[in-house]
Amino acid sequence: MKSLSLGRYAPFNSLVHRLDPRSKLLILVLMMVAVFYGYSSQVMTFVMGGILLLIIFVMLLVSRVSLRQLFSSLKALWIMIIILLLINVLVPPLGASRIAFSVGTYHIFWESILQSAKIILRLVMMISLTLILTATTKPLDLTYALEWYMYPLKLIKFPTHEIAMTISIALRFIPTLLDETMRIMNAQASRGVDFEHGKVKEKIKAILSLIVPLFMSAFQRSEELANAMEARGYNPRAKRTRYRNLHWGGGDTFSLLLATILTAGVILTSVMNWNYVEMIFNITTWSVGL
Amino acid sequence: MRALEVKNLFFSYDGKHDAVNDVSFAVERGKYVSIIGHNGSGKSTLAKLIMGLLAFKKGEVKVFDEVLSTASLHAIRSRIGIVFQNPDNQFIGATVKDDIAFGLENRLVPHEEMEDIILKFADKVHMSDFLESEPSNLSGGQKQRVAIAGILAMSPDLVILDEATSMLDPKGKREVKETLFVMREENPNLTILSITHDIEEAALSDEVIVMHQGKVILSGNPKEVFAQEDKLKAIDLDLPFIQKLKKALKKQGIDVDNFANLGEMAEFLCR
Amino acid sequence: MPIKYENVSFTYNAKTPFSYEALSSVNLEILDGSFTAIVGKTGCGKSTLIQQLNGLLVPTSGEVIINDYVVAKSRKRRTKKIKELRKLVGLVFQFPEYQLFEETVEKDVAFGPKNFGASNEGALKSAHEALRLVGLDESFYKRSPFDLSGGERRRVAIAGILALNPNILVLDEPTAGLDPRGAREMMALFKGLHDNGTTVILVTHDMNIVLEYSDTVIVMEDGEVREITTPLELFNKENDRYSLETPLLYKFVKSLSDKGMALDIRMIKDIDSLAAAIALAPGNKR
Numbered sequence: 001m002k003s004l005s006l007g008r009y010a011p012f013n014s015l016v017h018r019l020d021p022r023s024k025l026l027i028l029v030l031m032m033v034a035v036f037y038g039y040s041s042q043v044m045t046f047v048m049g050g051i052l053l054l055i056i057f058v059m060l061l062v063s064r065v066s067l068r069q070l071f072s073s074l075k076a077l078w079i080m081i082i083i084l085l086l087i088n089v090l091v092p093p094l095g096a097s098r099i100a101f102s103v104g105t106y107h108i109f110w111e112s113i114l115q116s117a118k119i120i121l122r123l124v125m126m127i128s129l130t131l132i133l134t135a136t137t138k139p140l141d142l143t144y145a146l147e148w149y150m151y152p153l154k155l156i157k158f159p160t161h162e163i164a165m166t167i168s169i170a171l172r173f174i175p176t177l178l179d180e181t182m183r184i185m186n187a188q189a190s191r192g193v194d195f196e197h198g199k200v201k202e203k204i205k206a207i208l209s210l211i212v213p214l215f216m217s218a219f220q221r222s223e224e225l226a227n228a229m230e231a232r233g234y235n236p237r238a239k240r241t242r243y244r245n246l247h248w249g250g251g252d253t254f255s256l257l258l259a260t261i262l263t264a265g266v267i268l269t270s271v272m273n274w275n276y277v278e279m280i281f282n283i284t285t286w287s288v289g290l
Numbered sequence: 291m292r293a294l295e296v297k298n299l300f301f302s303y304d305g306k307h308d309a310v311n312d313v314s315f316a317v318e319r320g321k322y323v324s325i326i327g328h329n330g331s332g333k334s335t336l337a338k339l340i341m342g343l344l345a346f347k348k349g350e351v352k353v354f355d356e357v358l359s360t361a362s363l364h365a366i367r368s369r370i371g372i373v374f375q376n377p378d379n380q381f382i383g384a385t386v387k388d389d390i391a392f393g394l395e396n397r398l399v400p401h402e403e404m405e406d407i408i409l410k411f412a413d414k415v416h417m418s419d420f421l422e423s424e425p426s427n428l429s430g431g432q433k434q435r436v437a438i439a440g441i442l443a444m445s446p447d448l449v450i451l452d453e454a455t456s457m458l459d460p461k462g463k464r465e466v467k468e469t470l471f472v473m474r475e476e477n478p479n480l481t482i483l484s485i486t487h488d489i490e491e492a493a494l495s496d497e498v499i500v501m502h503q504g505k506v507i508l509s510g511n512p513k514e515v516f517a518q519e520d521k522l523k524a525i526d527l528d529l530p531f532i533q534k535l536k537k538a539l540k541k542q543g544i545d546v547d548n549f550a551n552l553g554e555m556a557e558f559l560c561r
Numbered sequence: 562m563p564i565k566y567e568n569v570s571f572t573y574n575a576k577t578p579f580s581y582e583a584l585s586s587v588n589l590e591i592l593d594g595s596f597t598a599i600v601g602k603t604g605c606g607k608s609t610l611i612q613q614l615n616g617l618l619v620p621t622s623g624e625v626i627i628n629d630y631v632v633a634k635s636r637k638r639r640t641k642k643i644k645e646l647r648k649l650v651g652l653v654f655q656f657p658e659y660q661l662f663e664e665t666v667e668k669d670v671a672f673g674p675k676n677f678g679a680s681n682e683g684a685l686k687s688a689h690e691a692l693r694l695v696g697l698d699e700s701f702y703k704r705s706p707f708d709l710s711g712g713e714r715r716r717v718a719i720a721g722i723l724a725l726n727p728n729i730l731v732l733d734e735p736t737a738g739l740d741p742r743g744a745r746e747m748m749a750l751f752k753g754l755h756d757n758g759t760t761v762i763l764v765t766h767d768m769n770i771v772l773e774y775s776d777t778v779i780v781m782e783d784g785e786v787r788e789i790t791t792p793l794e795l796f797n798k799e800n801d802r803y804s805l806e807t808p809l810l811y812k813f814v815k816s817l818s819d820k821g822m823a824l825d826i827r828m829i830k831d832i833d834s835l836a837a838a839i840a841l842a843p844g845n846k847r
Contacts, residue, residue: 140384140388168384169382171384172381172382172383172384172425175424175426176378176425176426179426180659183654183659184659184660186612186617186654187654187657187659187660188660189617189647190615190617190647190651190652190653190654190722191647191660191672191673191676191721192644192647192648192676192677192725193676194644194676208662209660209662209672212662213659213660213662216661216662216707217659220379221378221379224374224376224379224380225379225380225382227338227341227343227374228379228380228382229392230341230343230367231341231343231367231370231372232392232393232396232440232441232444233364233367233368233393233396233397233444234392234396235396239398241395241398241399241400241401241404242395242401243387243388243391243394243395243401243404243408244388244391245401328742328743329710329711329712329739329740329743330710375738429603457737457738459603459766460766460806461602461603461804487740489741490809527741527742528741528742531809531810531832535813535832535835535836538832538833538835538836539836539839539840541833541836542836542837542839544836544839552813552816553816556813556816556817556820557820559817559822559839560817560820560821560822
């Protein structure tokens with residue numbers, strides 16, 4: 001159970017891997033914004049969606065994220081996707097009029113299909129972006145990035161360091177806790193607990209027999225950890241030096257700039273109602289007209 | 291100078307029963323002292339009291355002539371390195387390097403000096419091949435060695451081992467014991483206080499302190515302590531192999547009482 | 562009926578890049594009523610081996626036969642209701658005290674029997690009997706398991722398995738982390754059960770325990786069974802090749818014979834017999 005492969009860090013050395021986690025986090029946020037912007041015409045929605053998808057696809061490639069990983073992440077959400085599709089098909093958007101095909105007396109509108117396609121497109125892009133972040137950034141580095149962004153909160157006495165330390169210790173213990181869960185499950189199974197079958201009451205008992213020991217051992221762990229940390233001179237309120245430092249490089253500035261331009265472009269396009277297809281069409285007819 | 295002086299120490303967890311009951315002893319600098327006794331005898335509580343992790347209600351603790359108090363806590367802790375029993379619950383860093391760095395960060399070691407120190411001490415405990423390893427991929431013995439590297443990096447004058455090998459397999463136990471030799475080589479003046487169940491280890495130390503139900507019932511060098519068979523038997527503590535063998539041989543009419551270790555005894559018997 | 566492993570192999574995470582063969586063509590028999598120790602350095606496959614005994618793990622190939630139960634991969638060969646096997650084979654993992662979760666000691670010990678269909682009264686009765694066996698009296702019944710000391714909690718956990726009345730008791734390092742007195746009391750408990758007919762299978766690193774309690778030793782290495790022998794035979798050979806810790810007794814015997822003393826090894830099983838053997842050796846220092 002040590003390999004939680006869904007979205008896990010893959011130790012390659014791609015350009016994206018080498019970026020500072022702070023820039024990656026910011027870029028993720030910017031691109032999420034870009035993904036969610038809407039446009040007045042359906043055509044533009046899909047043109048922009050296509051452009052963004054292409055860009056994200058290139059990012060996936062550069063980050064050495066395998067398409068298989070993407071598909072397995074999507075597979076994990078297949079239930080949600082089916083439900084989304086169903087809702088959209090059964091409840092057509094307002095003003096839907098163009099019937100695509102009919103099942104008996106029930107009509108399925110083009111608008112519904114397009115809407116569903118739009119949603120799935122956004123979903124794929126969101127998941128891809130998140131995957132790029134988690135596959136190229138060690139969880140600990142992400143924590144450092146978050147800590148850095150939370151720095152201004154220190155002014156209002158927000159315990160940024162303590163939270164970052166808590167997160168990094170929690171991350172360090174995830175594999176250990178997973179191992180322990182397995183061990184407890186085996187021990188309880190050896191006493192006749194069936195984690196798969198049984199009535200509701202039995203299942204609840206089964207889960208309790210897993211959760212209670214985990215919690216109790218977690219409490220004991222925390223106490224021992226706290227003692228060990230104190231014994232080694234830890235004082236969250238006192239000044240500390242840092243072993244791992246983040247390094248912001250030229251590549252980070254460049255990537256951030258690109259992402260900003262892209263997102264600005266998207267927002268502009270949406271706000272100004274630009275229609276690229278018409279624009280290109282006009283230009284070509286205009287040039288043909290010459 | 292005495293590394294450690296404990297005077298009339300009292301401590302209770304629940305306010306009714308004393309886990310540490312009027313304990314007094316002293317440890318000379320540079321000595322290897324073992325504390326033995328059953329679980330519940332107060333040994334681990336004692337270690338935590340010395341580190342100031344628990345507050346005692348009565349008594350005094352002096353570490354290198356400095357009295358333990360809220361004010362002196364930080365200074366005293368910087369001179370002591372303690373290794374606890376559970377290898378996982380003292381491994382804080384995400385990797386071996388990060389864990390060794392943790393202590394350095396706390397003590398404000400400048401960033402530029404950290405890498406060299408980490409590499410040096412990882413090497414001393416033979417963990418140079420595992421610098422970027424995560425704890426979930428390390429054995430108990432390896433994790434304990436990293437803990438030792440972490441405290442050695444702070445150049446302690448007193449090392450406390452709180453049943454540091456109890457949860458390890460024989461290989462892990464051996465690795466940690468070998469690392470102890472490294473410790474003493476590094477710093478011949480190093481004082482080691484080992485809380486242990488390993489009676490053979492106690493037999494090899496400079497001094498043995500026997501605890502039972504919160505009290506010190508015996509102390510002295512191993513020969514003196516293990517000669518007190520009746521007292522040891524009364525609290526159900528076993529004798530080291532060499533003592534038991536001496537007794538058995540005596541019954542056969544062979545006197546080997548004066549031999550300090552098995553090697554010399556074997557030599558004598560085979561002459 | 563002996564327990565039989567017939568050509569058992571086991572691979573973790575088969576068909577993935579993480580696949581690892583933990584057991585390789587294991588063939589062995591464990592006799593009814595025996596006290597068998599399974600030894601070998603960490604990673605040799607001991608834990609994997611014993612988990613086949615109660616069906617927690619199922620062989621990738623081969624079969625394990627325990628009385629009428631067959632533990633095998635193929636559904637045709639595998640006994641239906643393999644869960645019942647866990648009443649016959651009580652498996653106690655390392656540091657079992659971590660499995661306690663109920664509000665009271667007696668409830669926790671009764672948990673096992675209840676899972677196999679015992680009534681409340683029946684389960685409590687078995688629980689009380691099991692607690693008596695591990696040396697915990699009525700004063701412990703209603704206490705919270707989390708208020709007890711480590712050693713007491715371990716005994717409660719073991720009682721939890723004993724309450725199922727297993728014929729075969731499998732223990733993985735039951736004395737790990739205990740002080741010498743606790744270890745001795747624990748082993749005395751298992752010896753008592755063995756004397757009453759329970760087959761005991763013990764995975765351990767402690768060679769002193771192997772020497773003192775077991776009648777058979779199975780030595781494993783790299784997922785294979787290297788030897789099935791008796792403790793005396795094992796320690797009288799060169800066992801450095803298995804990286805096993807020789808008990809001090811035999812280390813000393815070896816140092817004596819290395820220095821030239823002629824000792825009759827067959828008569829040495831404890832300190833007193835060692836002293837007697839030394840006394841009898843030619844040229845002794847009486």
